[in-house]
Each structure stands twice: as structure tokens, then as C-alpha cells.
Amino acid sequence: MRGLVLLCGGAELGLPLPDGAEAEKLPARPGRKDVDTLLTGDFDRLVVVGTDADLAAVALRLLRKELLDESDVGFVPTAASEVAALWGLPRERTAAWDAAWSGTPTGVPLIRDDAGGVLLGLGVVRTPRGVAYCDDTEALRGEADLLEVRPDPQAGSDTSAGGLNVTITRGRLLKRRTRLAGRALQLGGGEVVPELDGVAYPRPMSRWTWYRHTHDFRLVLPPTSV
Numbered sequence: 001m002r003g004l005v006l007l008c009g010g011a012e013l014g015l016p017l018p019d020g021a022e023a024e025k026l027p028a029r030p031g032r033k034d035v036d037t038l039l040t041g042d043f044d045r046l047v048v049v050g051t052d053a054d055l056a057a058v059a060l061r062l063l064r065k066e067l068l069d070e071s072d073v074g075f076v077p078t079a080a081s082e083v084a085a086l087w088g089l090p091r092e093r094t095a096a097w098d099a100a101w102s103g104t105p106t107g108v109p110l111i112r113d114d115a116g117g118v119l120l121g122l123g124v125v126r127t128p129r130g131v132a133y134c135d136d137t138e139a140l141r142g143e144a145d146l147l148e149v150r151p152d153p154q155a156g157s158d159t160s161a162g163g164l165n166v167t168i169t170r171g172r173l174l175k176r177r178t179r180l181a182g183r184a185l186q187l188g189g190g191e192v193v194p195e196l197d198g199v200a201y202p203r204p205m206s207r208w209t210w211y212r213h214t215h216d217f218r219l220v221l222p223p224t225s226v
Contacts, residue, residue: 001020001044001045001101002020002021002022002042002043002044002045003018003020003021003022003043003044003045003046003047003074003101004021004022004023004024004038004041004043004045004046004047005017005021005022005023005024005046005047005049006023006024006026006030006035006038006046006047006048006049006050006054006058007023007024007025007026007049007050008026008027008028008029008030008048008049008050008051008054008057008058009026009027009028009029009050009051009054009078010025010028011049011050011054011078012049013049013076013093013097014093015093015094015097018101021047021101024038026054028050028051028053028054029053029054029056029057029199030054030057030058030061031057031061032061032064035057035058035061036061036065039061039062039065039067039071044072045072045073045074045101045105045220046058046071046072046073046074047073047074047075047076047097047100047101047220048073048074048075048076049076049078050076050077050078051077051078051079051081051197051198052077052079052081052082052083052120052121052122052197052198053196053197053198053199055073055075055083055120055197056117056118056119056120056121056196056197058073059073059110059118059120059217060117060118062217063110063112063118063213063215068110068213068215068216068217068218069215069218071218072105072218072220073105073217073218073219073220074099074100074101074103074219074220075089075096075100075219075220076093076096076097076100077089077091077096081121082121082122082150082197083120083121083197083219084096085121086121086150086151086153087108087153087219087221088221088222088224089221089222090222095222098222099220099221099222100220101220103220103221103222103223104220104221104222104223105218105219105220105221106218106219106220106221107157107216107217107218107219108120108151108153108216108217108218108219109151109152109155109159109162109163109164109212109213109216109217110151110212110213110215110216110217111123111149111151111163111164111210111211111212111213112210112211112212112213113194113196113208113209113210113211114207114208114209114211115201115205115208117196117201118196118213119149119151119196119197119210120151120197120217121150121151121197121198122148122149122150122195122197122198123148123149123150123194123195123196123197123210124146124147124148124149124194124195125146125147125187125192125193125194125195125208126145126146126192126193126195127143127144127145127146127192128140128143128144128146128147128168128187128190128192129142129143129189129190129192130187130188130189130190131187131188131189132147132168132185132186132187132188133185133186134166134180134181134182134184134185135182135183135184137180137182139166139168139178139180139185140168140178140187143190144168144169144170145169145170145171145172145175146167146168146169147166147167147168147169147187148166148167148168148169149164149165149166149167149185149210150164150165150167151163151164151165152164152165152181154181155181155212157216159212159213159214159215159216160183160214161183162181162182162183162212163182163183163211163212164181164182164183164184164185164210164211164212165179165180165181166179166180166181166182166185167179183211183212184209184210184211184212185209185210185211186207186208186209187207187208187209188206188207188208189206190206191204191205191206192204192205192206192208193205194208
């Protein structure tokens with residue numbers, strides 16, 4: 001197997017590369033000029049070594065280049081990872097590498113937003129205000145303390161339905177949580193700053209939508225997670 005290992009944001013794998021693997025050093029959250037020329041190579045697998053935000057940045061380039069359906073992507077997290085927690089990826093480095101290199105590619109929901117970004121682990125809106133709907137169900141009217149969106153591990157392969165989980169938390173001491181599942185979450189009203197995989201959006205937004213993309217992301221999972 002031929003593979004390309006993307007070392008993002010100064011990350012080091014710390015393990016010898018197997019035959020057929022090449023490594024490229026990239027900045028944190030690599031963009032078009034960093035990634036696109038690498039995608040023209042003849043590789044069977046990409047492996048991202050970095051943060052959830054780094055993985056999402058690579059996924060965005062695959063989306064833009066219309067390569068999602070033919071790209072198998074392994075992930076070796078270098079920090080606390082919602083993606084790893086969601087999909088049962090190992091955190092210990094050797095085990096994470098073994099899973100990323102030798103595991104099974106599996107379609108997982110790719111969450112997009114209406115500002116052109118993607119989400120693979122956790123989306124957050126702090127102190128959301130206004131009205132929010134998860135599909136046709138009213139999820140929020142007024143104000144809450146926290147709104148969280150994650151890809152749904154129980155979603156099936158039908159990308160026209162389901163795909164994300166929504167949790168809305170009210171109360172800072174006696175927390176009350178509302179949980180919903182659907183294909184899209186729409187929030188409108190007061191200005192908020194959404195956070196995508198740990199990265200804050202650069203400006204406040206009065207409207208925001210997260211929704212499941214029509215093509216899944218082919219994440220490489222260990223056999224026990226498939």
C-alpha cells in the first residue's frame with residue numbers, strides 16, 4: 001500500500017514509516033496551497049497526524065477537489081480529540097498509527113456549514129440566543145448556556161437523513177440537557193461565534209446552519225469500531 005502521511009502544525013509521528021509511506025510537513029490547519037498539489041499523487045491512503053482542526057482542514061480540501069468518495073483518511077491525534085472519542089480511535093500513538101495505516105475505511109457523516117466550513121468532531125455555540133430547529137423540531141427558543149453539534153455515530157449510510165446529534169444545555173449549576181438527532185441544525189437570532197473543531201469562526205454570525213453533506217468522509221477505523 002502507498003500512503004501519504006501529513007504531519008500538521010509541527011507534529012512528529014515518532015515512529016518509523018512502513019514501506020510505501022511518504023511524509024510531508026504541513027502547517028496547522030493546512031489550506032489549498034498546502035494540500036491540493038499533494039492530492040494529485042498516486043496514494044492508497046492519507047494519514048493526518050495532528051488535531052481535529054487539521055483533519056477537518058484536509059477534509060475540506062478533499063471536498064473542494066471532489067475527492068471524498070475515493071480518499072481513505074487515517075487519523076493520528078496529537079491532542080484531545082472529539083473525533084477519536086466519537087469513532088473509537090486509539091489515543092496511544094503506536095495503536096493510533098496501526099489503526100490509521102491498517103484499519104478499515106468507513107463512511108462517517110461529514111457536517112458542513114453555510115459559511116463553507118466542515119465539522120468532524122464538535123461544533124459549539126456558547127450562550128446561543130434566538131430560535132433553533134433540528135430538522136422540523138424546535139430545539140431552542142430564547143437563550144441557553146451551550147449548544148453542541150456532533151456527527152452521529154448511529155447514522156446510517158443514507159446521507160439524505162440523519163447525521164448529526166444536537167445537545168442544548170440550560171443552567172450552569174443544575175444542568176438540563178435537551179438532545180435531538182437530525183440532518184440539519186439551524187440557529188437564528190442573536191449574534192454568536194460558532195466554534196468548529198476547537199477553532200472559533202472569525203466573526204459573529206446572526207444565522208448559522210450545520211447539516212450533513214451528501215457524501216460521507218471515509219475515515220479509517222480500527223476493526224473494533226467498524
